[in-house]
Amino acid sequence: MNREKLSAAGEIWRRFLYIVVEFIYGIKCKNLSKIAEMKIITINMRFYLINHCEKQKTGYNKGTDKKFRRMEVNKMLCQFTVKNFKSIRDEVTFDMQAAAISEHEDRIIKDTDGELYLPVSAVYGPNGGGKTNVLEALHSLVTKVLRPLYATSNSEETAMKMKKVVIEPFAFDEATRNEPTEFELFFRTALTEYRYELIVKKEVIEYERLDRIKLETGRKSALFERNKNEIILKGAFTKLKTSDELSDTLPLLSYLGITYRKNEVVQDVLGWFDEEIDFLNYGNPIQELRMAVSKSEEVKSLMLQMIQEMDLDIVDFRVEEKEKDQIEVFTKHVVDEFEAELNLFDESSGTRKLFGLLPFIAKSLLRGTTLVIDELDAKIHPVLLKYLIMMFGNMKKNKKGAQLIFTSHDLSTMNSEVFRRDEIWFVAKGKCQNSKLYSLVEFKNKKGESVRKDAKFDKQYLEGKYGADPCLKRIIDWGRVNG
Numbered sequence: 001m002n003r004e005k006l007s008a009a010g011e012i013w014r015r016f017l018y019i020v021v022e023f024i025y026g027i028k029c030k031n032l033s034k035i036a037e038m039k040i041i042t043i044n045m046r047f048y049l050i051n052h053c054e055k056q057k058t059g060y061n062k063g064t065d066k067k068f069r070r071m072e073v074n075k076m077l078c079q080f081t082v083k084n085f086k087s088i089r090d091e092v093t094f095d096m097q098a099a100a101i102s103e104h105e106d107r108i109i110k111d112t113d114g115e116l117y118l119p120v121s122a123v124y125g126p127n128g129g130g131k132t133n134v135l136e137a138l139h140s141l142v143t144k145v146l147r148p149l150y151a152t153s154n155s156e157e158t159a160m161k162m163k164k165v166v167i168e169p170f171a172f173d174e175a176t177r178n179e180p181t182e183f184e185l186f187f188r189t190a191l192t193e194y195r196y197e198l199i200v201k202k203e204v205i206e207y208e209r210l211d212r213i214k215l216e217t218g219r220k221s222a223l224f225e226r227n228k229n230e231i232i233l234k235g236a237f238t239k240l241k242t243s244d245e246l247s248d249t250l251p252l253l254s255y256l257g258i259t260y261r262k263n264e265v266v267q268d269v270l271g272w273f274d275e276e277i278d279f280l281n282y283g284n285p286i287q288e289l290r291m292a293v294s295k296s297e298e299v300k301s302l303m304l305q306m307i308q309e310m311d312l313d314i315v316d317f318r319v320e321e322k323e324k325d326q327i328e329v330f331t332k333h334v335v336d337e338f339e340a341e342l343n344l345f346d347e348s349s350g351t352r353k354l355f356g357l358l359p360f361i362a363k364s365l366l367r368g369t370t371l372v373i374d375e376l377d378a379k380i381h382p383v384l385l386k387y388l389i390m391m392f393g394n395m396k397k398n399k400k401g402a403q404l405i406f407t408s409h410d411l412s413t414m415n416s417e418v419f420r421r422d423e424i425w426f427v428a429k430g431k432c433q434n435s436k437l438y439s440l441v442e443f444k445n446k447k448g449e450s451v452r453k454d455a456k457f458d459k460q461y462l463e464g465k466y467g468a469d470p471c472l473k474r475i476i477d478w479g480r481v482n483g
Contacts, residue, residue, distance in 0.1 A: 075276040077370045078186035082137040087130040089170040092437035099422040103453045107393040109401040119392045123407045125427035130435025131407040140165045141183045148254040172433045277370040302362040353379045368400025377410035411458040
């Protein structure tokens with residue numbers, strides 16, 4: 001649910017909460033935390049509950065809840081909302097906050113303030129249903145912000161990252177063609193949660209806003225608001241200046257990054273966009289491997305560890321620099337004590353894909369970043385796919401709170417052993433070609449019953465019981481999802 005919409009009645013709710021908290025004060029604070037996780041409560045309310053517990057010395061967030069591994073998490077994707085983008089007509093929200101459910105509680109990322117987040121989310125749906133568009137919408141927003149900052153860069157890496165992405169509205173409705181595309185993003189850095197809103201029409205910025213919440217205090221403040229040509233700088237940005245000639249296609253956030261790159265708040269915000277979220281493109285795995293591996297022995301070491309755990313019969317690899325900044329990758333095999341070296345091009349397509357993938361997996365786990373991958377399952381054996389997913393769900397290995405978001409068609413991993421219900425998402429189109437996004441934990445049947453945590457997710461999905469029928473036929477009972 002959209003956080004800003006909820007917070008509109010924040011003051012009324014906060015007054016009500018004072019009464020509620022006093023009434024339920026005798027309940028253990030871990031139960032208060034569960035109340036705070038409900039989607040009907042605003043961010044400010046959750047902060048209030050946490051702070052109230054700490055003031056009353058009830059032990060919340062003091063290590064008394066042993067179900068969760070508490071982390072020093074420095075960055076996190078919290079929530080993303082998009083409207084009127086390609087096949088997405090109506091507003092959809094992708095939420096990485098953990099729901100108040102009981103399964104796999106040891107696989108949850110617990111931030112320093114007690115907020116709970118998911119390390120993994122998988123998006124399923126039929127071909128052409130809009131799965132890729134959900135991820136592409138997020139990529140488009142990040143690229144829209146970052147591209148101006150690297151417009152003059154000669155770096156091949158930034159050139160690949162900054163490839164222009166056209167923001168296209170929903171095409172199957174005459175009205176939406178002339179309406180803007182709307183983005184809303186919540187993300188966290190070390191001490192702050194930010195809310196960034198961007199509304200774009202044919203590349204022109206119609207509205208833009210940046211707010212922040214300090215995690216230690218729960219205090220919310222606005223940083224800037226832009227309504228077409230009117231710009232208001234607030235809070236920490238009050239003393240900054242903007243140009244009267246600011247381009248209407250240039251995000252104000254990008255302008256601040258160019259003009260005030262030494263400002264601590266600007267650095268904090270744009271540091272997340274630039275360093276804390278990656279979008280993997282399989283177009284050129286060798287090129288990606290060079291970028292990710294050639295200068296990091298730590299990444300290579302973790303890659304080798306994962307390769308050996310996957311039992312790929314590869315004991316080592318090396319990267320050989322060539323002319324014109326090119327590389328060759330060689331894999332080392334040992335069979336019956338006989339040692340042989342192969343060019344990566346001579347390996348199977350699955351192995352080549354793994355070598356394009358593993359550096360980013362390793363980097364994400366080592367640094368605690370968010371990694372977004374379209375069709376993670378392509379050319380990867382289901383056993384290896386499960387291994388990669390479980391790496392993020394294993395909090396002993398995922399010590400920095402890394403997040404993996406991906407699309408997939410593979411049903412061998414769609415089960416209660418691998419996923420929590422709130423980690424499984426579906427995308428499918430209705431009669432008007434409009435993509436809908438919803439999680440398994442939200443889904444209810446005609447009787448209003450939720451999906452059981454021990455249900456056969458893959459079987460029920462194939463039967464069309466979740467609405468996102470993977471077969472190329474009419475979606476079953478779409479009305480219960482589409483309203």
